[in-house]
Amino acid sequence: MYVSHLECPKCSLTYESERLIQLCVCGSPLLVRYDLNKIRTVFSKDSLLNRKPDLWRYRELLPVKKQEHIVSLGEGMTPVLHLKNIGPELNMPALYMKDEGMLPSGTFKDRGAAVGVSRAKELGVKVLAMPTNGNAGGSWATYSAPANIRAIIIMPKDAPAINLKEVSVKGADLYLVDGLISDAGKIVGRAVSQHGWFDASTLKEPYRIEGKKTMGLELAEQFNWEIPDVILYPTGGGVGIIGIYKALKELQELGWINDKMPRLVSVQSTGCAPIVKAWEEKKSESVFWDNAKTMAFGITVPKALGDFLVLDAVYKTDGCAIAVEDKQIIKAQQMIAAREGAFVCPEGAATLAAAIQLVKKNWIKADDTVVLLNTGTGLKYPQTVETNPPVLQPDDSISI
Amino acid sequence: MYVSHLECPKCSLTYESERLIQLCVCGSPLLVRYDLNKIRTVFSKDSLLNRKPDLWRYRELLPVKKQEHIVSLGEGMTPVLHLKNIGPELNMPALYMKDEGMLPSGTFKDRGAAVGVSRAKELGVKVLAMPTNGNAGGSWATYSAPANIRAIIIMPKDAPAINLKEVSVKGADLYLVDGLISDAGKIVGRAVSQHGWFDASTLKEPYRIEGKKTMGLELAEQFNWEIPDVILYPTGGGVGIIGIYKALKELQELGWINDKMPRLVSVQSTGCAPIVKAWEEKKSESVFWDNAKTMAFGITVPKALGDFLVLDAVYKTDGCAIAVEDKQIIKAQQMIAAREGAFVCPEGAATLAAAIQLVKKNWIKADDTVVLLNTGTGLKYPQTVETNPPVLQPDDSISI
Numbered sequence: 001m002y003v004s005h006l007e008c009p010k011c012s013l014t015y016e017s018e019r020l021i022q023l024c025v026c027g028s029p030l031l032v033r034y035d036l037n038k039i040r041t042v043f044s045k046d047s048l049l050n051r052k053p054d055l056w057r058y059r060e061l062l063p064v065k066k067q068e069h070i071v072s073l074g075e076g077m078t079p080v081l082h083l084k085n086i087g088p089e090l091n092m093p094a095l096y097m098k099d100e101g102m103l104p105s106g107t108f109k110d111r112g113a114a115v116g117v118s119r120a121k122e123l124g125v126k127v128l129a130m131p132t133n134g135n136a137g138g139s140w141a142t143y144s145a146p147a148n149i150r151a152i153i154i155m156p157k158d159a160p161a162i163n164l165k166e167v168s169v170k171g172a173d174l175y176l177v178d179g180l181i182s183d184a185g186k187i188v189g190r191a192v193s194q195h196g197w198f199d200a201s202t203l204k205e206p207y208r209i210e211g212k213k214t215m216g217l218e219l220a221e222q223f224n225w226e227i228p229d230v231i232l233y234p235t236g237g238g239v240g241i242i243g244i245y246k247a248l249k250e251l252q253e254l255g256w257i258n259d260k261m262p263r264l265v266s267v268q269s270t271g272c273a274p275i276v277k278a279w280e281e282k283k284s285e286s287v288f289w290d291n292a293k294t295m296a297f298g299i300t301v302p303k304a305l306g307d308f309l310v311l312d313a314v315y316k317t318d319g320c321a322i323a324v325e326d327k328q329i330i331k332a333q334q335m336i337a338a339r340e341g342a343f344v345c346p347e348g349a350a351t352l353a354a355a356i357q358l359v360k361k362n363w364i365k366a367d368d369t370v371v372l373l374n375t376g377t378g379l380k381y382p383q384t385v386e387t388n389p390p391v392l393q394p395d396d397s398i399s400i
Numbered sequence: 401m402y403v404s405h406l407e408c409p410k411c412s413l414t415y416e417s418e419r420l421i422q423l424c425v426c427g428s429p430l431l432v433r434y435d436l437n438k439i440r441t442v443f444s445k446d447s448l449l450n451r452k453p454d455l456w457r458y459r460e461l462l463p464v465k466k467q468e469h470i471v472s473l474g475e476g477m478t479p480v481l482h483l484k485n486i487g488p489e490l491n492m493p494a495l496y497m498k499d500e501g502m503l504p505s506g507t508f509k510d511r512g513a514a515v516g517v518s519r520a521k522e523l524g525v526k527v528l529a530m531p532t533n534g535n536a537g538g539s540w541a542t543y544s545a546p547a548n549i550r551a552i553i554i555m556p557k558d559a560p561a562i563n564l565k566e567v568s569v570k571g572a573d574l575y576l577v578d579g580l581i582s583d584a585g586k587i588v589g590r591a592v593s594q595h596g597w598f599d600a601s602t603l604k605e606p607y608r609i610e611g612k613k614t615m616g617l618e619l620a621e622q623f624n625w626e627i628p629d630v631i632l633y634p635t636g637g638g639v640g641i642i643g644i645y646k647a648l649k650e651l652q653e654l655g656w657i658n659d660k661m662p663r664l665v666s667v668q669s670t671g672c673a674p675i676v677k678a679w680e681e682k683k684s685e686s687v688f689w690d691n692a693k694t695m696a697f698g699i700t701v702p703k704a705l706g707d708f709l710v711l712d713a714v715y716k717t718d719g720c721a722i723a724v725e726d727k728q729i730i731k732a733q734q735m736i737a738a739r740e741g742a743f744v745c746p747e748g749a750a751t752l753a754a755a756i757q758l759v760k761k762n763w764i765k766a767d768d769t770v771v772l773l774n775t776g777t778g779l780k781y782p783q784t785v786e787t788n789p790p791v792l793q794p795d796d797s798i799s800i
Binding site: 049050052053054071072073074077078079080081084085099101102103104105106127141142143144145146148150152154157161162164165166167168169170171173174175176177178179183186187190191194195333334337338339340341342343377378379380382385387389390391392393394396397398399400 | 449450452453454471472473474477478479480481484485499501502503504505506527541542543544545546548550552554557561562564565566567568569570571573574575576577578579583586587590591594595733734737738739740741742743777778779780782785787789790791792793794796797798799800
């Protein structure tokens with residue numbers, strides 16, 4: 001393993017990486033740093049040729065020391081689809097979508113959980129706890145099971161039934177709370193300090209980002225190390241955009257890609273857009289968004305712990321932040337399904353809605369290579385589709 | 401493309417492959433034959449090294465002529481997981497599961513649909529129709545959308561809501577029938593003959609098998625061209641087991657693998673076990689199974705059009721056929737989820753239940769390499785999991 005240390009991006013304090021740690025003493029999330037000079041001598045693009053198509057193909061850039069600690073369900077190397085039907089019509093002939101629905105739990109949360117749980121196992125964690133709106137809980141339950149880690153998952157009582165069921169079947173300890181994810185978070189906070197459990201909440205441990213980072217590594221490889229011009233990312237906690245940015249910086253330091261960065265776009269919903277507001281006001285941090293509400297449940301995060309890192313990535317890459325309405329999300333979801341065949345989650349659909357707006361504003365140009373990040377499968381969101389098909393009798397005939 | 405002709409496995413009649421065709425005049429499904437001598441000169445294991453991890457990496461062994469006709473959502477190269485926790489406990493240290501849940505629609509049906517629709521597009525199909533219990537309809541709707549083919553899908557009115565929704569959102573024409581899949585099939589039969597639509601029902605066109613065949617090609621590659629000892633496959637229409645057998649025969653003819661065949665196990669439910677009954681009676685065809693009923697909806701096929709091909713594959717490989725009870729299926733599903741982290745569909749879980757029985761009968765031995773074929777994600781089967789978690793108030797505390 002090539003981890004050199006952990007570093008606070010806020011106060012620059014460093015920590016050694018072989019002990020269990022949560023946040024920096026200043027309250028900021030910690031980032032994992034690697035000995036990239038050493039990695040450069042042992043890891044090359046050719047190393048990848050014979051490796052399996054999962055995220056562990058980049059193991060030199062991941063924080064697990066021993067192979068035996070890795071828990072894997074084959075996650076990673078999700079496809080990048082060229083949206084050949086809708087792209088040209090929308091004046092984006094080079095429009096692509098990275099489809100994170102094709103992961104073990106149908107969501108990009110699996111990446112953070114695969115790496116986070118593997119590292120937690122390596123560092124001796126026996127019990128972890130986390131609040132969730134649903135998908136992250138499913139993913140951490142997924143990997144905790146083979147890792148023999150007991151997972152305590154708390155989610156709002158109105159979370160989708162499929163999320164409750166997947167957490168339960170995977171053997172985690174599931175609790176509901178008569179409240180919001182923030183209430184779940186408070187219960188978790190009290191419990192971890194009382195019982196000494198590991199807190200697996202978003203960004204409260206350093207390794208989830210490393211898993212999410214692999215989206216950036218894969219995109220670079222899948223575009224043959226020629227970075228696309230624009231990447232649109234639906235932003236709740238923002239771990240993915242932070243991870244993609246970190247991945248590309250590391251690849252630059254390794255000399256695998258040139259200095260060009262993609263313009264990173266943080267996509268939110270008009271019902272919960274703290275990052276967008278901060279970006280519009282040129283702030284470096286966001287302000288808590290009151291009465292957050294959007295059908296894109298996964299990006300209903302009123303104030304993200306890593307907001308300053310998201311904004312930093314957007315500013316440094318000449319990106320932008322943009323909010324879309326729920327009705328635009330639904331329309332985009334239907335468009336991707338009916339024209340390209342992919343049933344995406346509302347958060348993923350939001351990125352297409354945003355791209356359409358950015359073309360109108362001429363911020364995205366026809367010669368840009370544009371990548372939408374679809375963070376999960378629509379199969380976990382049946383409530384987003386209404387249908388009322390005709391019912392036939394066995395003797396009926398049909399025509400069109 | 402290296403297709404030489406189509407061949408009837410029952411009466412041996414041959415057909416040329418460049419026109420649209422459904423069944424043989426004798427009523428049997430047709431099989432695609434290739435010029436393997438020619439393929440041997442242009443295609444080698446090394447050809448695979450730089451190809452993307454999807455099923456089109458085996459394009460020389462697939463029936464699509466022009467690249468531009470391929471509709472793809474990145475399907476294929478699903479992971480093979482070593483079940484390290486439950487395998488040793490069940491006296492199968494080399495127990496593996498190929499996880500077909502990680503496909504665009506969460507089901508192995510995507511393979512047949514990707515190849516079937518691509519070839520249908522190539523041959524000029526504008527409208528296709530099919531009956532389905534749910535998943536196949538979802539998959540054919542998935543690929544028909546980007547192929548600009550109009551898909552008419554008919555399913556029983558009590559099919560799971562998620563299947564209705566995914567077919568609808570993908571823009572297919574969805575009808576329900578107040579009856580069984582056989583009633584849907586009759587409506588489709590009348591409609592295709594009346595309107596000249598393409599009939600995409602199971603095995604009524606030759607190309608779906610070719611897509612399913614890629615499970616066998618992938619397994620061979622993933623086991624480094626050393627074929628495992630036993631493959632267990634949940635059998636409804638049986639297209640997958642027919643396809644795997646066909647794939648391995650073709651690889652043998654190419655000289656990529658040796659003469660060893662895996663023992664193929666056809667797994668059914670005690671509520672619908674026509675293949676098992678035929679195998680026990682050493683018959684070459686099955687008899688219609690009355691009052692078929694099992695929670696494993698996908699294998700509720702009372703009489704498969706390709707039953708004689710399934711039985712042939714089982715006999716020729718010294719395999720067997722075995723039925724399991726619904727309660728064993730549920731138990732197996734929970735075991736895989738809670739110990740290995742994978743939420744599998746009931747059909748996939750049935751293969752573990754069957755393997756456990758075959759170990760008891762000493763038919764599977766401890767030194768056998770055993771592969772379970774999980775045909776889809778459990779996320780499409782929320783009804784298989786019951787959960788009733790405690791509801792907390794925000795001020796509550798928890799402990800374990």
